[in-house]
Amino acid sequence: MYDFLLQLTITSCSIFILMKKIVKKHPLAIRWFHWINFPVLTIMIWSGLLIYWANDVYQIKVGNTVIYKFFPKGLYNALNVPFHLAKGMSFHFAFAWLFIINGILYVAYTIFSGEWRYLFPNRKSFKEAWQVLLHDLHIKKYEPPQQKYNAAQRIAYTAIIFMGMGSVLTGLAIYKPVQFSRATFLCGGYEAARVEHFILTIGYVLFFLIHIFQVIKTGWNNFQAMISGLEVIKTEKQIPVNEQA
Amino acid sequence: MSRRDYFSKRTKEISNSAYKKRMLFSFLIFVAFVTAGIFAWKWLNNQPNDQGALKPLRKTLEVNEKLLTSTFDTAKKVKTYDEKDAVKNVRVNGLIGMEKTIDTATWRLQVVRGDGDTLKISLAEIESLPKEDVVFDFKCIEGWSQVTHWAGVPLKTFMDHYHLNGQERMNYVGLQTVDKKYYVGIDMPSALQSQTILCYETNNKPLPMNQGYPLRLIIPVKYGIKHLKQIGTMYFSNQKPPDYWAERGYDYYAGL
Numbered sequence: 001m002y003d004f005l006l007q008l009t010i011t012s013c014s015i016f017i018l019m020k021k022i023v024k025k026h027p028l029a030i031r032w033f034h035w036i037n038f039p040v041l042t043i044m045i046w047s048g049l050l051i052y053w054a055n056d057v058y059q060i061k062v063g064n065t066v067i068y069k070f071f072p073k074g075l076y077n078a079l080n081v082p083f084h085l086a087k088g089m090s091f092h093f094a095f096a097w098l099f100i101i102n103g104i105l106y107v108a109y110t111i112f113s114g115e116w117r118y119l120f121p122n123r124k125s126f127k128e129a130w131q132v133l134l135h136d137l138h139i140k141k142y143e144p145p146q147q148k149y150n151a152a153q154r155i156a157y158t159a160i161i162f163m164g165m166g167s168v169l170t171g172l173a174i175y176k177p178v179q180f181s182r183a184t185f186l187c188g189g190y191e192a193a194r195v196e197h198f199i200l201t202i203g204y205v206l207f208f209l210i211h212i213f214q215v216i217k218t219g220w221n222n223f224q225a226m227i228s229g230l231e232v233i234k235t236e237k238q239i240p241v242n243e244q245a
Numbered sequence: 246m247s248r249r250d251y252f253s254k255r256t257k258e259i260s261n262s263a264y265k266k267r268m269l270f271s272f273l274i275f276v277a278f279v280t281a282g283i284f285a286w287k288w289l290n291n292q293p294n295d296q297g298a299l300k301p302l303r304k305t306l307e308v309n310e311k312l313l314t315s316t317f318d319t320a321k322k323v324k325t326y327d328e329k330d331a332v333k334n335v336r337v338n339g340l341i342g343m344e345k346t347i348d349t350a351t352w353r354l355q356v357v358r359g360d361g362d363t364l365k366i367s368l369a370e371i372e373s374l375p376k377e378d379v380v381f382d383f384k385c386i387e388g389w390s391q392v393t394h395w396a397g398v399p400l401k402t403f404m405d406h407y408h409l410n411g412q413e414r415m416n417y418v419g420l421q422t423v424d425k426k427y428y429v430g431i432d433m434p435s436a437l438q439s440q441t442i443l444c445y446e447t448n449n450k451p452l453p454m455n456q457g458y459p460l461r462l463i464i465p466v467k468y469g470i471k472h473l474k475q476i477g478t479m480y481f482s483n484q485k486p487p488d489y490w491a492e493r494g495y496d497y498y499a500g501l
Contacts, residue, residue: 176317229271
């Protein structure tokens with residue numbers, strides 16, 4: 001079923017009709033996983049910050065100059081971070097369960113439903129992702145053809161899953177370094193695991209900022225599809241004109 | 246395959262009226278979901294405290310502990326290091342319950358075997374028991390760690406020597422500083438792990454006062470909060486002994 005007559009163009013032998021087509025975009029399960037993950041990951045990052053504060057030794061340095069210290073006092077105070085280590089740990093080790101279970105279900109769903117085909121990068125994705133980037137930055141006009149997600153999205157949405165797995169692995173390596181000594185070894189040791197866990201978290205925050213920016217830029221139709229599952233697609237339909245008529 | 250081809254081939258089309266109905270329905274569900282989330286968050290944060298942690302979170306910490314300890318090998322050894330890897334300046338992090346000086350002429354480790362039955366053991370007696378060195382990565386719950394070198398008698402050796410076999414079958418060991426202001430409870434399997442020592446030396450010298458002279462616990466399978474300094478009293482219990490940091494919202498088990 002179509003909404004007709006948005007635009008008519010008559011040529012010598014056919015009519016092009018621009019039509020509105022409503023299609024199912026995001027399966028229900030994926031919408032649930034997405035919207036559950038959002039607050040759970042937010043709580044994990046917040047409680048992680050409460051924990052990190054107790055030994056906030058990371059900084060970006062060039063030579064002897066500190067470029068950025070994780071984190072400035074103002075940020076801590078604004079978020080009421082100081083002296084909440086125990087609280088941070090109690091939230092972190094409870095909500096970690098939700099984060100892990102939701103993550104496992106999401107990955108299992110994408111595998112069994114076949115959705116992974118639209119999410120996993122293919123041979124062309126890495127080349128195309130570069131073209132998408134140039135297009136998005138308004139450097140090039142050309143936009144590579146895409147299916148449900150463009151190449152850059154495929155890489156981002158797959159990378160974030162591996163980052164999630166990395167957070168679980170590095171998290172377990174810090175949480176129980178004696179019992180999960182293999183995980184700690186794989187991460188390059190206890191302190192290395194803590195650094196990696198931290199960097200992955202910074203990665204989520206950057207992902208989130210770009211994600212939000214892109215969602216706002218792409219507009220309402222795309223955003224609401226993550227809630228309703230439906231997206232409105234505009235297509236042209238060619239109707240030949242019967243010369244005898 | 247272009248984006249349009251993808252949608253025309255892979256997705257089901259629906260009518261405009263069905264679209265409107267579904268839009269309304271799914272947005273209502275979404276609003277309900279957000280509202281439920283906000284209420285759940287408020288509910289959780291309004292729960293009563295159980296020893297400094299919100300009750301459901303305290304419960305989760307306990308479930309984590311049960312789940313993990315039942316699958317873990319509690320006898321598993323902590324990775325050890327070479328003596329030369331150990332730091333020379335051992336970090337001092339907490340002085341709660343610490344005396345300024347302790348005289349070992351009068352100091353005795355009090356081991357409570359039962360009501361009115363307390364062993365009093367001198368430092369010399371403890372030092373005469375088989376000594377073990379432990380060089381391991383000491384981990385603070387704050388997030389830092391240090392490879393440090395300690396020596397003393399394994400708690401298991403100590404308990405066997407004083408015939409505390411009945412006590413070994415109990416669930417917990419409780420420890421208190423001399424002034425009883427700092428106290429911990431430790432589950433028996435962790436206490437009897439072979440690297441848990443009653444420690445009187447660090448870097449081959451007697452413990453400095455701020456490291457718990459004359460005797461402290463070193464228990465590599467736990468965070469530093471359980472490594473009680475200046476031990477005054479040791480006792481045994483089937484119930485969880487009071488624990489200083491657990492009362493302040495931390496996980497009771499604090500195992501690694």
